[in-house]
Amino acid sequence: MSAAGASIGVITFPGSLDDGDARRAVRRAGATPVALWHADADLHGVDAVIVPGGFSYGDYLRCGAIAKFAPVMTEVLRAAEHGMPVLGVCNGFQVLCEAGLLPGALTRNAGLHYVCRDQWLRAENTTSVWTTRYEPGAELLIPVKHGEGRYVAEESTLDELEGEGRVLFRYVEDNPNGSSRDIAGVTDARGRVAGLMPHPEHAIDPLTGPTDDGLGMFLSALDTLVPA
């Protein structure tokens, strides 16, 4: 299979905002983006799925709380169980946590304000499907933009995540939201389902983002989907 032969689905919920950007990032990485609709009960044969940022269904109750019940999420849960790579960005991360694919929860920023800024991250885990292109400890500059991005979980869960090397990225310098242990993103035990608050899809071209540091996440997934 050629890279363009790999197809990555990007879900659109009513209220999704960064779905177009995620599709652009997939294209830029050399794969074929496939738009998935929240009401689809079918993943249209994609090789991986991205749950993008935004405010799914308005996020009025709790971020991601309604999206987890979307028909398409039932399919995503099933596919993830069989090892399909899944990436949740921002609202997508919130949805994956709500859906139980990733541990913990994302809560109101400690500063109580929505924050949009360029943020330094450190790559902690470079073996997950979504991070193999990064050097361990590499520092990346990627936008964050959220009001509810403070990652919390029970202490034992946090210890487990650290122990198993499942913290994907950590905020460096300034923690924008008060996340426990500066956690910006985590992965499941198999390193296939990943979620993070920062937006790699907004860092694929220095013209429209601070850097192209985010492109590595999409390229990493392609490396796995399309073994050289």
Added chain:
Amino acid sequence: MARVVVDVMPKEEILDPQGQAVANALPRQGFEGVSHVRQGKHFELEVADDVDDDTLERIAENFLANPVIEDWSVRRVES
């Protein structure tokens, strides 16, 4: 020490998109029979015994609620 609960709700005639979102989502999850939902805020305060009802009322009105669009209720509970 007394425990005080303040509930703050959007006024009846004011649009409540949050409650509406919950009400719309329930049937999709297979929960029928909920006809109306309103969502507001719930505060729990621990206050010294010498804080009187009048002060609590003022705290609710000036801080916890936005009287332009919200109603509120204050009650003391057993701790």
Added chain:
Amino acid sequence: MARVVVDVMPKEEILDPQGQAVANALPRQGFEGVSHVRQGKHFELEVADDVDDDTLERIAENFLANPVIEDWSVRRVES
């Protein structure tokens, strides 16, 4: 028709920056004696009479609250 109230609160051990902001602001405005504030959500539901307690509990647990970070209580009230 029955009226049901669900209160959802951040768990004790979870940081509650909103409640804290209120608690910090009160003394600055001359309100002393409030030692602790926590902020959660308050839902008022109108439900058909055949919706049983078990269903209400599931609505609260699976939907209105996130058990990872929140506690909740469900009660029926007079309408």
Added chain:
Amino acid sequence: MTETTHDTVTSPERVDSTEYAARTPELAQPYRELGLAEDEYQRIRQILGRRPTEAELAMYSVMWSEHCSYKSSKVHLRYFGETTTEEMRAKMLAGIGENAGVIDIGDGWAVTFKVESHNHPSYVEPHQGAATGVGGIVRDIMAMGARPVAVADPLRFGPAEAADTARVLPGVVEGIGGYGNCLGLPNIGGEVVFDESYARNPLVNAMCVGVLKSDELQLAHASGTGNKIVLFGARTGLDGIGGVSVLASESFSGDETGSGRKKLPSVQVGDPFTEKVLIECCLELYRSGLVVGVQDLGGAGLSCATSELASAGDGGMWIDLDAVPLRAEGMTPAEILSSESQERMCAVVRPSDVEAFMEVCRKWDVTATVIGEVTDGENLRVDWRGERVVDVPPRTVADEGPVYQRPVRRPAEQDRLVADDPGALPRPGSAGELRETLLRMAASPNLCSREWVTSQYDHYVRGNTVLAQPSDGGVLRIDEESGRGIAVATDCNARYTRLDPYQGARLALAEAYRNVSVTGSKPVAVTNCLNFGSAEDPGVMWQFQQAVRGLADGAAELGIPVTGGNVSFYNQTGGDPILPTPVVGVLGVIDDVTRRIPTGIGAAPGEALLLLGE
């Protein structure tokens, strides 16, 4: 204001129909409470040949308000048209009079942009006032057939250290951010200015920019007899009823004290999610060719949308108010017509397309209802519970409202004010003093970093933002293949404008023009939001007249047209008006966004710093 007694007519037992109105000419009506002058009320009676019904009175009173009718500004705004040459008009696909101006920017692309004020609502309830201000301007842009692609927010507040500013500013910023972020519209510019004159009259202006293919332009007109009128989006509630509540009869009131609905807050609450879905739904409807005409619902709600659609069309219109999906019980016809519930649009649809239209709405979970149709008569007719409650020539409501030539007088104190020039002020004499002055200026509220505000706004969403804060102008890519893009900037120095409103407006234009130019873009069009004090103050009207002339003359000199704008009068509490604040927005075009020029001193050492101009 003195309370006059009047009879309310509509009750569960009786409807104030046109027929009943014709039989009861002597009935006292609360036109003054609704803001109509005696002669305005008499003109309505003359137009109709009878007293208006309550519903008609509600319609005329909102549509003839300053906000909707431009009755005090119209005579001055004509000057924009008079000074726009054919050459300036060449690229203009829609101009003053449409929901928003539209400019052809080449390659088949067109751009629409407009600024609106939501000043007073944002003072009453900063968060919701500002949020619904964004929502309103975004719907204006949608009504042109465009996809909204960016917002900007010129803001004015009282002194930074004033207690009330601490209430208003954070709420306004949260409201603008909360709404715009949730719609997925990057915020690419704006202003934050503090001045005593805005203390009880903050200015919340919101700009929206939209992009469309030039052949996709939608117009707000109802044509084609038999075509259906579809109301879609949110339900209609008691929001923003404001003054019209004096028409609510006691028997409709839920309030035991019997004071009608006077105590209703006129605040509207925004629902950005509904608006986001409405945007996507509208765009799909346009793409599918299912819309003949479309109008957003903003101030004056259905009164405005129906009368404007009918007025711009070629026939009459019939509306069945019972079909309007309501959120509140017991709403009277006047209330339904005046409700300012947010997130609603009104479309004209061919009967054969109604089913397909509804299908698209169902996909997006948008409530849509046929509420009437285009008729071959002349009049706008509205029925409720089987009785006719409105029967009016729509032009008399929408276009032929009163026009005033308000007294204009240069204030006596103007000379004294101008004579008091800064020459007498102490100047820094030493390097140390200069340093101190510079530091003080850099730290002052009007010059310090705006990051506290701008970091609450998403400027990355949609992935096309090429320049945003802290750049002088925001730049957006609109065509990924060609790299074609646009730039916008808004500016106004109101203190200059106070000294000389003509020059002040020209300066505001020149500044916005420069801010667009320095991004590497070519300015092509102008919009404005003219914020002033009371139209009944001759000094304020002089400021207004001068500012309009300055802006129009400046635009003519630069050769770019004013494509639209907004007027906000009565920004004053007591006798003191705000500083005259004609906010000017300039739109530019850049052929290739990779050639944009960021703000700031270059990164490489040894670069030369050049000062251009005098």
